[in-house]
Amino acid sequence: MPQQATPPKQTGAELVRIVNCRQAYPKESSTDLVVLDGVNLSIRSGEIVGLLGRSGSGKSTLLRIIAGLLPPTAGEVIWKGKRLEGPAAGISMVFQSFALFPWLTVQKNVELGLEAQGVPPAEREKLAEDAIHLIGLGGYENAYPKELSGGMRQRVGLARALVVRPDLLLMDEPFSALDVLTAENLRTDLVELWAEKKLPIQSILLVTHNIEEAVLMCDRILIFSSNPGRVAYELQVPFEHPRNREDMAFRQFVD
Ligand code: ADP
Numbered sequence: 001m002p003q004q005a006t007p008p009k010q011t012g013a014e015l016v017r018i019v020n021c022r023q024a025y026p027k028e029s030s031t032d033l034v035v036l037d038g039v040n041l042s043i044r045s046g047e048i049v050g051l052l053g054r055s056g057s058g059k060s061t062l063l064r065i066i067a068g069l070l071p072p073t074a075g076e077v078i079w080k081g082k083r084l085e086g087p088a089a090g091i092s093m094v095f096q097s098f099a100l101f102p103w104l105t106v107q108k109n110v111e112l113g114l115e116a117q118g119v120p121p122a123e124r125e126k127l128a129e130d131a132i133h134l135i136g137l138g139g140y141e142n143a144y145p146k147e148l149s150g151g152m153r154q155r156v157g158l159a160r161a162l163v164v165r166p167d168l169l170l171m172d173e174p175f176s177a178l179d180v181l182t183a184e185n186l187r188t189d190l191v192e193l194w195a196e197k198k199l200p201i202q203s204i205l206l207v208t209h210n211i212e213e214a215v216l217m218c219d220r221i222l223i224f225s226s227n228p229g230r231v232a233y234e235l236q237v238p239f240e241h242p243r244n245r246e247d248m249a250f251r252q253f254v255d
C-alpha cells in the first residue's frame with residue numbers, strides 16, 4: 001500500500017474542548033484516587049479521533065465527563081463554545097458491553113433515545129427503522145437482544161446512538177467484547193459508512209487499547225498516560241488514510 005505523506009486534513013469547527021480536567025474519586029480509607037489530571041484536548045467537526053491508553057488510565061471516566069454524565073472535579077468541558085453543565089443533546093455513546101435492555105426488542109431499544117427527546121411515536125418508528133437498516137440489521141426489528149450475536153447486539157447499540165443524529169459519537173472500546181472477525185467486520189462497515197458520509201454524525205471519539213484499530217480508523221490518535229490519565233502524545237496518521245481510498249484498500253488491508 002503506498003504511504004504518501006499528506007498534510008493534515010482540514011477539518012471543521014471545534015465541537016468540544018476539554019480544558020484542564022481533573023477527576024478524583026473519593027476513597028474512604030485514604031487520599032482520593034486521582035484518575036485524570038490536566039487533561040486537555042479538542043475535537044473538530046469531520047474527524048475521527050482515537051484515544052489509546054491502558055486499562056485503568058481513566059478513558060471511560062473521561063468519556064463520561066465529555067458526555068456530561070459526570071461533572072469533573074476541576075476544569076471544564078466546552079461544548080460548541082459553551083460550558084457543559086449536564087448531558088448534552090448532540091452527544092451519544094456506544095458502550096463496550098452494548099448496554100441494551102434485554103426485555104425490549106431491537107426496534108424499542110433503538111427508539112429509546114428518541115423517546116427521551118419527545119419525538120412522536122410514528123416518527124420514532126421511522127427513524128429507528130432507518131438507523132437499523134443503516135447498520136445492517138434490517139429484518140431484525142422485532143428480535144430480542146438474546147436472540148442476536150455479539151456483533152449484532154453492538155450494531156443495535158450503534159443504531160441506538162445514531163438514531164438521535166448526534167454531532168459527536170463517543171465509542172468506549174466498542175469492539176473489545178467481540179471476537180476478532182466480528183470486530184473486523186463491524187469496524188470495516190463503520191469506516192465505509194463514514195467514508196461514504198452515510199453516518200448522521202460529525203465526529204467520533206474512539207476509545208481503544210488496540211493500536212491497529214486506532215491507526216485504521218482514526219485521523220488523529222491521542223496517547224493517554226496512566227496515573228494520572230492525561231494526553232501524553234498526539235499522532236497524526238501520516239499517510240493517505242486507507243478509508244479515503246476509492247479502491248477500498250481498507251478492506252484489503254484488514255483481510
Ligand atoms: P479505563 O476506562 O481507562 O479502563 P476508568 O475510567 O474505567 O479507566 O477507571 C480509571 C480508574 O478509576 C480505575 O482505577 C477505576 O477503578 C477508578 N474508577 C472508575 N470509576 C469509579 C467510580 N465511580 N468510583 C471510584 N473509582 C472509580
Ligand code: MG
Nearest residue numbers: 059060061172
Ligand atoms: Mg474503560
